[in-house]
Amino acid sequence: MAHITPPFSIIVGSMLGATEYVADAIKAKCDELGYAAEVYFQPQLCEIDRNTTWVICTSTHGAGDLPDNIQPFHDDLTNTTLSNTYYVIGLGDSSYDTYCGGAETMHKTMQQCGASALAQPKLIDVLQHPIPEDIAVDWFAEQLA
Ligand SMILES: Cc1cc2nc3c(=O)[nH]c(=O)nc-3n(C[C@H](O)[C@H](O)[C@H](O)COP(=O)(O)O)c2cc1C
Helix, strand or coil: CCCCCCCEEEEEECCCCHHHHHHHHHHHHHHHHCCCEEEECCCCHHHCCCCCEEEEEEECECCCECCCCCHHHHHHHCCCCCCCEEEEEEEECCCCCCCCHHHHHHHHHHHHHCCEECCCCEEEECCCCCCHHHHHHHHHHHHHC
16 A cells, blocks of 8 residues: 655646645645645656656646646656556546546556556546536545545
């Protein structure tokens, strides 16, 4: 069983901004709990410490696709070996057949890289949860408890 290893790197995939609010709220929770955390709104693999626990927060766009800002980061990962731990928090809309496909893609790729999931991805349906950051933070706090 993998263990939580702060500090956290909060990695954001967002087109319209909703997932940025989630990332900000996770960062605020880390601050409150005294955990060091850094948010990457334009993630680049070379800039992110691979010894941190990654909290990947991403929405889904197109037809199950990753947001444009996180796609290059994802593509760089495909040739990378990792040994860190991570969480995935996905925002999506359950009216799409490709519900939270972007989050599922990030989870699959992280596993292929050798990273260890600390939990199954937390998928948040924005149709049911108009304030997704509240759900995300409650879940994240539970993980750390
Ligand atoms: C053009 C478009 C395509 C979308 N495609 C999907 C999809 O394939 N699967 C899904 O679960 N959600 C999809 N969504 C819903 C978004 O993931 C959801 O609105 C999310 O909250 C957007 O977060 P963001 O503002 O961080 O980008 C789509 C939204 C838009 C506007």
